[in-house]
Amino acid sequence: MSTPFLKPPLKWAGGKRWLVSHLKSIWESNGTCRYVEPFCGGLSVVLALQPKHALLNDVNSHLINFYRQVQNGLRMRVQMRNDEALFYRHRQRFNRLIRKGKAHSEEGAQLFYYLNRTCFNGLCRFNKSGDFNVPFGTYSAINYAKDFSNYASLFRQWEFSSKDIETLELEDDDFVYADPPYDVEFTTYSAGGFSWDDQVRTAKRLAAHPGPVMISNQATERIIELYEDFGFELSYLDAPRRISCTGDRTAAREVLAIKN
Ligand SMILES: C[S@@+](CC[C@H](N)C(=O)[O-])C[C@H]1O[C@@H](n2cnc3c(N)ncnc32)[C@H](O)[C@@H]1O
Known part of the structure; x- marks a missing residue:
């Protein structure tokens, strides 16, 4: 039985709850797999999907320490x-x-x-x-x-880790949803220190995974080319955020890349 609606306990940039309606049916058709998020951030997607088994990873070790303490009954x-x-x-x-x-x-x-x-x-x-x-x-x-007792029983079913995506150990049939920091075109280093090189090694690592993979990102030209080159199927969505610098309130374009 799933736990009733739980909001992410922290404020975290880049929450993807708005994507859940697009991800849900794909996840449910693979629903017996372990669910893995290599860039789990604020947990907005996993709290909506509530898989039975999950590996939730983020390079931010303070974030992961907080989730582990919640597992242990943080007050x-x-x-x-x-x-x-x-x-x-x-x-x-x-x-x-x-x-x-x-x-x-x-x-x-x-x-x-x-x-x-x-x-x-x-x-x-x-x-x-x-x-x-x-x-x-x-x-x-x-x-x-x-206290966070309303999260604790759900979190106890899940494993939390704090590693770089490249050293994260995956099992062959894991279902992976990856939401790396957005690519920001025309920069080598985007905000948050996630470089273009990091985008490339993430795509390469996930393209080699034999199980189902979904990646969301900002639909920049080079990201589209990268995911296509690695054989992902692409679809496009309008994100709820706006491209503020153009001043024309155009919706930002998001790409969803799927494999297997
Ligand atoms: C866009 S946020 C994820 C948001 C999440 N999907 C949500 O809905 O709350 C990207 C996350 O990637 C993490 N991150 C950045 N570099 C990383 C790396 N090399 N390996 C793993 N996680 C990383 C950041 O700490 C951040 O929490």
Whole structure:
């Protein structure tokens, strides 16, 4: 039996819940496979599909630590208020834990949750020394969760890992849905440090997987060519976001690449 509708517990850029209606029937026709997301981010897709077995991976180790702590029954004990002074105190404590190698802990997960809800736009950025450096947010009110018991039983069925896509171990019949950071054309390094080279090695790795694969990305010319070259079947969708720089409110074009 599936758990009733659960919203992603964190704010996370690039949520793909809007894609679920397109992915659902393809997933359901493969529904006995293990479900794998190499770039799971905020979990918006897997929380809607609720597979029985899943491997959820993201290179952001603080994000994965938070999900693992939720599996273990995370309860919030740190103070939570939408207050600038408290925010900077908690940010400093979180960075101290990072420096001491102790951020992958229950306290680290509590602080990560508080910072995620309270910081500017729910961004997750670190400076060159590895410190979380997103400033205080601009929200008028924030709803903080006290515990995550409504997620725990579902999360206990799933495995979480924090690896680069290339070292993630897949089983041959895994169903893979990959949502890498968007390709931004005309740059070698896109925001979030995911380069064109990373897009190429992701496509190559997933094209070699014998089981079913779906990839979503921004439909740039070079991404279309890349996925076609690796033998994916492509379809196009209008994303709910807009291309703001053109000022004409054109819907951004998304590509869905499918194989096997
Ligand atoms: C577009 S977001 C995924 C959003 C997710 N589909 C959702 O609906 O919430 C892309 C994710 O890829 C992760 N990422 C970036 N580089 C990675 C890498 N080399 N290996 C694995 N994950 C990576 C980022 O941390 C980010 O969470």
